[in-house]
Amino acid sequence: MSVGIRHDDLRKRNRAMVITAVRRAFQPSRTEIARATGLSHSTISAISSDLIEEGILAETKGGEAVSLKRGRPQVALALKPEAAAVVTIVLALNFLSVAVVDYAGQTVTSEQRKLSTLTLPEEELIGECLAMVRRRLGEAGGRRIMRMVLAVQGTTDAGRRTMLWSPITPHSGIAFADRLEGAFNIPVTVENDCNMIAEALKWRDPERYRNDFIAILLSHGIGMGLVLKGELFTGTQSSGGEFGHMIHRPDGALCRCGRRGCVEAYAGNYAIWRAARQSSEDEEPVADISDADMKALAATARAKDGPEREAFRRAGEAIGFGLGSLFALIDPAPVAMVGIGAAAFDLIEPHLREAIARTAGGQHSGAISFAVEPDEVPLIREGCAMATLTFIDQEVFAAGAPAEAPLQNRELA
Amino acid sequence: MSVGIRHDDLRKRNRAMVITAVRRAFQPSRTEIARATGLSHSTISAISSDLIEEGILAETKGGEAVSLKRGRPQVALALKPEAAAVVTIVLALNFLSVAVVDYAGQTVTSEQRKLSTLTLPEEELIGECLAMVRRRLGEAGGRRIMRMVLAVQGTTDAGRRTMLWSPITPHSGIAFADRLEGAFNIPVTVENDCNMIAEALKWRDPERYRNDFIAILLSHGIGMGLVLKGELFTGTQSSGGEFGHMIHRPDGALCRCGRRGCVEAYAGNYAIWRAARQSSEDEEPVADISDADMKALAATARAKDGPEREAFRRAGEAIGFGLGSLFALIDPAPVAMVGIGAAAFDLIEPHLREAIARTAGGQHSGAISFAVEPDEVPLIREGCAMATLTFIDQEVFAAGAPAEAPLQNRELA
DNA sequence: CTCTTTTTTTCGAGCCTCGAAAAAAAGAAT
DNA sequence: ATTCTTTTTTTCGAGGCTCGAAAAAAAGAG
Known part of the structure; x- marks a missing residue:
């Protein structure tokens, strides 16, 4: 059973709410924070003055939009950039x-x-990461790095x-x-890339990606980030x-994972490539296909009705049936298609929708909306940053740790 | 954003923790509650004396096990049976x-x-439910019915x-x-039967069914209750x-839902029946098959290697691939097989395990453990009761509503 | 009958949030 | 220029809550 609530937990939670409100809104005033959190003005006043004193928030002065209303003007609060910093590593x-x-x-x-990640020995791969982090820390201008996150x-x-x-x-492993x-004596987490994409989408378009949505990464393999009831699943x-x-087709096409019939074995880049060349479904997946090659394949598929177009059709079908099974479990939700494969989503979508419509999860398949975002790396980086910063909000600063940099980290810079 | 925490929420939550601790443990003392919740003895003392005064808890006096230790004996606390009552309806x-x-x-x-639920007009079906509830309320001895729950x-x-x-x-609809x-002016919820089975398993065997587990109902159709991170999914x-x-096989066997290739179209009673009779996969599912018929089918399958055994093999395969896909999403977890189909689980299990082993989710398929519970109705009833009682714990009594019966409900009895 | 041990209650201290009132800071009105 | 109005923010006391320490209660042990 989870543990009882103490008095200081209460303060911690309400501090977290204030920090979160500032991060979500664009420079809100204390009054706006009070409205967003449902806490009283006095509480917000007390908490925000603590947070300012601790160096976590700051009042933004200077010439922003002149208020047009009468009365004492609102004082905007913002996160203090110097309060912390994080390192994001996208591998x-x-x-x-x-x-x-x-x-x-x-x-x-x-x-x-x-x-060359596929050929690099393990130690060299780690070494490359450490080296790049070390170089960037050198350029970080003495900022207080509180956490690192590696997405892969x-x-x-x-x-x-x-x-x-x-x-x-x-x-x-x-x-x-x-x-x-x-190497750096800074706490680190390792995250799945698609989970970070989902995290980023929440911040990029909170209207669309609110409580329940799915991010699907179409690249060499197929990944997914799933947010249910506002929480990363x-x-x-x-x-x-x-x-x-x-599993799309039991005992079907050979997947990169060594098993058969996975969705990826029909919809991953290597699978589309394999099908387009009319190779056997038993053929070992190739290691890597350049973005240019995939774009050329899509262009051919758009130009004429041949094996290339059929390959994309099968990919759409596999994703559609997969989504149908997923929707049977969680109900339909908005989907974001991310990655190079999304650049060919026009070739995939009709077949995907057709397949979904043949599943129980696709009862309202016409209403399911897909968004497309071909460039995944910025999303991953953004998701890493926001996930880690909000972790600091909740777990470090809300708990009352001051933003003053301890000496050893200052030295490190 | 969720709303800030107030002072009274704090008390409410800690009251809920105390009630929960009493429901989970067998008649714990205040000291045991303090240990379980992490709250101080003084807080537990204050809260429990409130709860006793409100008629929610009671000290159990009388000759229970004589303490063998020195010191003041612990006073066991128990839920007061008269504090509330609920009606469970299993349809x-x-x-x-x-x-x-x-x-x-x-x-x-x-x-x-x-x-005869399949042939009864809607109003008569509802009428039968109302009538049976009315009869049972007449026998409820003036108890304070606070909620009803219908599982279907x-x-x-x-x-x-x-x-x-x-x-x-x-x-x-x-x-x-x-x-x-x-009809009764008592709050009602409608629940899925398998969700209630999962709820019941948590109480029946909290060691095994703790944070993550799956209950699968094998009957005419196939249902599932899923608990993830301790919460019903x-x-x-x-x-x-x-x-x-x-989807087990795209465009495969005809399912009762009208679509094709669902797991149920291979593993539901009607599907096993259809396959055992070597009918076409396109044949319309029959409406109902008696438990006796299914048991006879299983007996034949055990006796000789014929179409009956093959039907169970296919059922096992369908469930196995389905679980494999599910495990790809959520990771493997303990499974309980419930319902009449579980009585033939010996025929299903080997093929199920073999199929899982061929999926990504089945990486450690040997370690996945299955439990069998053929009789589902008591589980559903138990789950309904516990789900509703814990709701009353959390939302009604924790909020400070006294257990005194309002007059109109007393009259109703 | 007194000592020891254990459980439970009591009591004051220290926080926290809240509402009301005061203070602050602007534009509008005179 | 000075005095209202309006709006935001802070201050202050009240009321709750949990906690630790101490007291009270209730048994067995000696």
């Missing part, structure tokens, strides 16, 4: 990107480059400390959190949500 | 059952009988007031909550969790 297929983001969500410094395709453990398996490298913490023992490995 | 295929259960969970009076196969709306669709009747409230717009209508 994708043949690609690494590191950024330092301040407490207000602005990128301080960033770096990204290609590297594949599954992580439930504690979000270890990459259990990922398609981007042959090595499994890499304890990224331990290694990064060992994860597995009980892992990052979970392996939509790409739901 | 299943050709079967209706009503019970009155007191606040401590003991059945006060119950009644059950066969009725099929889907309900998210507000749990209306049966959207059910296989037990051709009528859809029956507003059971409105009708029962109209429901759809975003309906009762959700329609495991039986996940």
Whole structure:
């Protein structure tokens, strides 16, 4: 049973609400915070003056929009950028990107480059990450780095400390959190890339992506981030949500995971590629297909009715039946299609909708809306930053830890 | 955003914790409650004396186990049976059952009988329910009925007031909550039967069914109750969790829902029956198959290797692939197989395990454990009672409503 | 009958939130 | 320029809540 509530928990929660309200709204006044949280003006006044004194919030002075109303003008509150900073590390297929983001969500410094994740030995892969983080910390201008987050395709453990398996490298069970913490003495979490995409969508378009929605990453493999009742949905023992490995056709096409008939074995880039070349479904998936090749394939499919178009049809069908099964479990919800595969969503969508309509989950399949966002890396980075910053909001600053930088971290810069 | 926490919410929550602790433990003392909740002895003392004064808890006096320790003996606290009562209504295929259960969970009076749900007009079906409830209320001895709950196969709306669709009747969209409230002026919820089974399992065997588990009902159709992170998992717009209508084979066997290839179209009683008779997969499902017929089918399948055994094999395969897809989303968890179909689980299990092993979710398929519970009705009734009683714990009594019966309800008896 | 042990209650201290009132800071009116 | 109005923010006392310490209660042990 969860533990009883104490008096200080109450303060902690209400501090968290105030911080959250400031992060969500654009520079709200105390009055607006009171309205958003339902707490009294006196409480908001007390909490926000604490938070300002602790260096977590700041009043934004200076010439913003002149108020047109009578009365004492509202004083806008904002997150103090210097209160904290986080490091985001996005590790994708043949690609690494590191950024330092301040407490207000602005990128301080960033770096990204290609590297051959499929062939790199484990230690070198870790070394590349450490090196890029070290370089960016050097450019972070003495900011107080409070947490790091590494996002990667594949599954992580439930504690979000270890990459259990990922398609981007042959090595499994890499304890990224331990290694990064060992090197920099800053707490680290390891996250699934699609979960971070979902997190980012909540901030990018809170109207559309509010309580229940699905982000599907169409790239070499198929990933999913799922938000239900406003909460990121994860597995009980892992990052979970392996939509790409739901079974589309028992004993069907060979999947990259070694099993047969997964959705991904029909809808992943390699599967579309394989089908377009009219290869056997038993053929081993190829390791990587360039974005240019996939775009060329889509162009061909649009131009003429041949095996390329059929390949996209099958991909749409697989995703559609997969979504149908998913919707049977959770009811339909808005979907965002992310990644290079989304650039060919025009080829996929009709077949996807047709398949959904043949499932129990697709009872109102016409009403299900799909949005398309081909570029996933910025979303992953944004999701990492927001997930970690809100963690700091809730768990560090709400608990009353002051924003003053401890000495050793100042030195580190 | 959720609303801020006030002072009185704090008391409400801690009252709820105390009531919950008493319901979970067997007659705990105040000291044990303090340990379980993490609250101080003084707080527990204050809260429990309030609850006793309000007639919600009672000290159990009299000759229980004589303490062998020195010191002041612990005073056991128990739920006061008279504090409240609930009515549970279980409506299943050709079967209706009503019970009155007191606040401590003991059945006060119950009644059950066969009725022909498939052919009964809507008003008569509702009328039968009302009549049986009225009879049981007459036997309830003036108890203070605070809520009613009706469990039924099929889907309900998210507000749990209306049966959207059910296989037990051709009528859809029956507003059971409105009708029962109209007749008895007592708040009503409508629940999915499998969700109630899952709720019951939590109380029957909290060791095994703790945070994450799955209850699968194998009967004419296939239902599921899913508990994740200790919470009943429901759809975003309906009762959700329609495991039986996940797609096993696209465009496969004809399902009772009118679509094709659902898990249920291979594993429901009607599907096993159809396959055993070597009928076409396109044949319309039969309406009902008696338990005796299903048992005879299982006996034949055990005796010789023929179409009957093959039918169960296919059922196992369908459930296995379905679970594999489900486990891809949520990670594996303990499973309880409930209902008449579970009586033939020996015929199903090997094929089920074999299928799971061929999916991504079945990475440790040998470790997934199945329990079998052929008789579902007592579980549903128990789940209804516990779900409703804990609702009263949390939402009515924790909020400070006294257990004194209002006059009109006293009159009603 | 007194001592020891354990449970439960009592009591004052320290927080927290709230409503009301006061203070602050502007535009509008004179 | 000065005095209303209006709106936002802060201040202040009241009322609740939980907690720790101490007291009271209720048994067995000696």
